[in-house]
Amino acid sequence: MINELPKMTMAQAINAALRDAMTADESVVMFGEDVGTLGGVFRVTDGLTRDFGENRCFDTPLAESGIVGLAIGMAMNGMRPVVEMQFDAFAYPAFEQITSHVAKMSNRTRGRLRMPLVIRIPYAGGIGGVEHHCDSSEVYYAHTPGLTVVAPATNTDAYGLLRASIESPDPVIFLEPKRQYFSREEVDLTSAVPPIGRAVVRRPGRDATLIAYGPSVPVAITAAEQAAAEGRDIGVVDLRSIVPFDDETVCAEVRRTGRAVVVAESAGFASVASEIVARVTERCFHHLEAPIGRVTGFDIPYPPPKLERHFLPGVDRILDAVDALQWEPTAAPVMS
Amino acid sequence: MSADLLARAMTATRVLDEAGRLLRGVETPDGAMLLDGYRRLILARRLNDQAGALVRQGRLAVYPSSRGQEACQIACATVLADRDWLFPTYRDAAAICARGVDPVEVLTLLRGDWHCGYDPVEHRVAPQATPLATQLLHAVGVAHAATLRGEDTVVMALCGDGATSEGDFHEACNFAAVFAAPVVFFVQNNKYAISVPLARQSVAPSLAAKAVGYGMPGIRVDGNDLAALNLVLGEAVARARSGGGPSLIEADTYRIEAHTNADDATRYRTDDEVAEWVARDPLSRLRTYLTGVGVLDESQEQEFAAQAEEMAAQIRAGVGAETSVNPDDLFAHVYTSLTPQLIEQRAALRNELTLEEAS
Numbered sequence: 001m002i003n004e005l006p007k008m009t010m011a012q013a014i015n016a017a018l019r020d021a022m023t024a025d026e027s028v029v030m031f032g033e034d035v036g037t038l039g040g041v042f043r044v045t046d047g048l049t050r051d052f053g054e055n056r057c058f059d060t061p062l063a064e065s066g067i068v069g070l071a072i073g074m075a076m077n078g079m080r081p082v083v084e085m086q087f088d089a090f091a092y093p094a095f096e097q098i099t100s101h102v103a104k105m106s107n108r109t110r111g112r113l114r115m116p117l118v119i120r121i122p123y124a125g126g127i128g129g130v131e132h133h134c135d136s137s138e139v140y141y142a143h144t145p146g147l148t149v150v151a152p153a154t155n156t157d158a159y160g161l162l163r164a165s166i167e168s169p170d171p172v173i174f175l176e177p178k179r180q181y182f183s184r185e186e187v188d189l190t191s192a193v194p195p196i197g198r199a200v201v202r203r204p205g206r207d208a209t210l211i212a213y214g215p216s217v218p219v220a221i222t223a224a225e226q227a228a229a230e231g232r233d234i235g236v237v238d239l240r241s242i243v244p245f246d247d248e249t250v251c252a253e254v255r256r257t258g259r260a261v262v263v264a265e266s267a268g269f270a271s272v273a274s275e276i277v278a279r280v281t282e283r284c285f286h287h288l289e290a291p292i293g294r295v296t297g298f299d300i301p302y303p304p305p306k307l308e309r310h311f312l313p314g315v316d317r318i319l320d321a322v323d324a325l326q327w328e329p330t331a332a333p334v335m336s
Numbered sequence: 337m338s339a340d341l342l343a344r345a346m347t348a349t350r351v352l353d354e355a356g357r358l359l360r361g362v363e364t365p366d367g368a369m370l371l372d373g374y375r376r377l378i379l380a381r382r383l384n385d386q387a388g389a390l391v392r393q394g395r396l397a398v399y400p401s402s403r404g405q406e407a408c409q410i411a412c413a414t415v416l417a418d419r420d421w422l423f424p425t426y427r428d429a430a431a432i433c434a435r436g437v438d439p440v441e442v443l444t445l446l447r448g449d450w451h452c453g454y455d456p457v458e459h460r461v462a463p464q465a466t467p468l469a470t471q472l473l474h475a476v477g478v479a480h481a482a483t484l485r486g487e488d489t490v491v492m493a494l495c496g497d498g499a500t501s502e503g504d505f506h507e508a509c510n511f512a513a514v515f516a517a518p519v520v521f522f523v524q525n526n527k528y529a530i531s532v533p534l535a536r537q538s539v540a541p542s543l544a545a546k547a548v549g550y551g552m553p554g555i556r557v558d559g560n561d562l563a564a565l566n567l568v569l570g571e572a573v574a575r576a577r578s579g580g581g582p583s584l585i586e587a588d589t590y591r592i593e594a595h596t597n598a599d600d601a602t603r604y605r606t607d608d609e610v611a612e613w614v615a616r617d618p619l620s621r622l623r624t625y626l627t628g629v630g631v632l633d634e635s636q637e638q639e640f641a642a643q644a645e646e647m648a649a650q651i652r653a654g655v656g657a658e659t660s661v662n663p664d665d666l667f668a669h670v671y672t673s674l675t676p677q678l679i680e681q682r683a684a685l686r687n688e689l690t691l692e693e694a695s
Contacts, residue, residue: 060511061511063510065507066504066511069470069507069511073477073480076456077478100467105463107669109456109463113463148671170671170672244671
């Protein structure tokens with residue numbers, strides 16, 4: 001008889017991670033806007049206040065800088081706060097607290113005051129949300145030294161990476177791909193907690209490598225499956241952590257295939273995707289058969305619902321980018 | 337909120353008048369405590385003078401002086417118990433020293449060796465905040481964590497009049513009030529945010545009156561009257577410790593010196609205005625009182641002056657000592673363990689330095 005893994009949504013997997021972390025460690029507390037009685041606008045914290053009490057999971061006044069500032073002080077005084085920013089763009093009022101204090105406290109005190117806290121942010125689009133509800137804000141955090149930036153792409157990883165993030169002695173920005181909150185998958189809660197800072201090869205490939213994270217990983221996998229039907233063997237690397245970046249795993253794949261496309265939903269200019277292209281090119285130049293391609297959002301504010309399909313990197317755009325990776329031998333230059 | 341509470345937010349509480357006489361109807365303050373407070377005022381004044389001199393000698397990059405505000409500095413630190421926390425700003429070096437931190441460690445930030453030179457956990461003093469009002473929220477967090485664990489820790493959170501305009505001031509007051517957090521918000525209203533006068537920050541009846549909107553007591557106190565500060569801050573600490581929640585205390589005081597040595601205060605205020613406040617000096621007021629009631633005599637004055645000189649000599653020696661900075665430190669504490677990227681970058685810098693030494 002085969003033991004079947006339970007199927008759960010990503011929201012349920014994250015809820016399970018919070019429960020298990022709160023059970024394992026009394027210093028773990030969860031707070032934010034509507035996370036108490038309501039259980040969060042995405043129901044990620046469903047039942048935590050009921051089961052752990054108001055001291056362990058509580059609603060705060062509606063002020064994001066206040067939420068993160070409170071978490072900093074609680075972390076200074078022995079707690080491991082996990083806070084929820086309700087939506088990506090609503091986290092911006094907390095930007096100063098995150099960049100000037102969360103990120104720098106360990107450094108400015110020579111490690112005497114560490115910040116073992118997690119800032120959970122439902123992020124990115126694809127849900128038909130109105131403005132300010134669909135930003136891909138990862139680059140702001142990835143650019144800030146001192147922050148760890150994690151973006152799970154599967155429900156099992158959402159569980160495991162959140163457990164690892166809560167256990168981390170350093171502050172973690174935990175980016176939850178909100179359009180996957182209600183996608184149901186088999187989730188293995190017993191598998192080893194994945195180490196932060198290690199990418200995973202989701203699909204090995206011989207001909208080219210797609211590099212993606214968060215909500216772009218399922219799109220990249222679909223694209224690779226479609227390419228396989230057309231005779232191309234395309235691999236997919238899921239970064240899991242944007243910071244620290246796993247150069248080793250990513251570069252090993254690119255060196256093997258010689259061709260790569262980075263897929264990310266945020267605007268492309270000065271983005272995480274730009275950084276990946278730059279650093280992989282620096283490290284793998286002599287193995288490359290073509291310049292590394294990028295499929296990203298346009299350099300525009302996130303569009304309104306009826307236009308978002310034109311913005312989001314989809315399978316066709318990814319396959320077009322793969323097609324552009326100079327598969328034919330270059331013709332000799334024509335002398336004029 | 338009762339009319340009485342609002343009255344306390346409007347009219348500054350005083351114990352001594354400007355001439356150093358005990359006000360009528362006021363309970364006589366404890367002589368021994370005030371004498372020790374006076375000794376600490378002398379040390380704080382000497383710290384301000386010495387640090388200013390070290391800036392002029394190029395030993396410190398900058399020093400925001402609390403000259404004229406020493407009574408606030410001493411009172412807010414000495415009303416706390418060892419288990420309590422202090423959240424200071426860049427202008428609160430004297431308060432940090434009064435909490436028992438080595439002045440040389442306090443000045444490390446300004447000497448440029450590292451950002452925070454003292455151990456915040458050992459002393460229960462947060463790093464000096466340079467951004468405005470952000471630290472007030474951290475103070476609420478420390479206090480709330482203590483409450484959740486059933487501890488009776490109190491947190492003293494400092495800021496200036498300018499910082500009350502920041503959003504984080506509002507969020508901190510509101511969070512503290514909603515959570516009944518044991519925090520004392522202590523605003524040293526020294527009348528200027530660099531050059532901008534109080535009238536440009538707020539037209540509220542007083543800064544303490546803002547407490548009404550958060551549902552907590554707001555009390556105005558003469559910031560140059562150590563006896564009054566001890567009384568008012570002591571009450572607020574006791575209230576917080578017994579579960580009564582936060583208070584907002586506004587000290588009516590004045591920044592006698594410019595914002596820092598890099599500032600020119602003559603561009604925005606008159607010498608006459610400064611002279612008026614010099615006449616209300618917190619040290620001379622207390623000296624007059626203590627001498628008058630026979631608690632302070634000439635030999636004690638000499639003893640305190642000698643202690644101040646000894647401290648100043650230690651500061652000069654400590655700040656003047658050649659220190660070595662280690663470039664590896666740049667990478668050491670960004671994360672608990674170095675990332676592969678930081679290991680690479682540290683190696684690159686080490687290599688650069690080796691080549692530099694060889695040439």
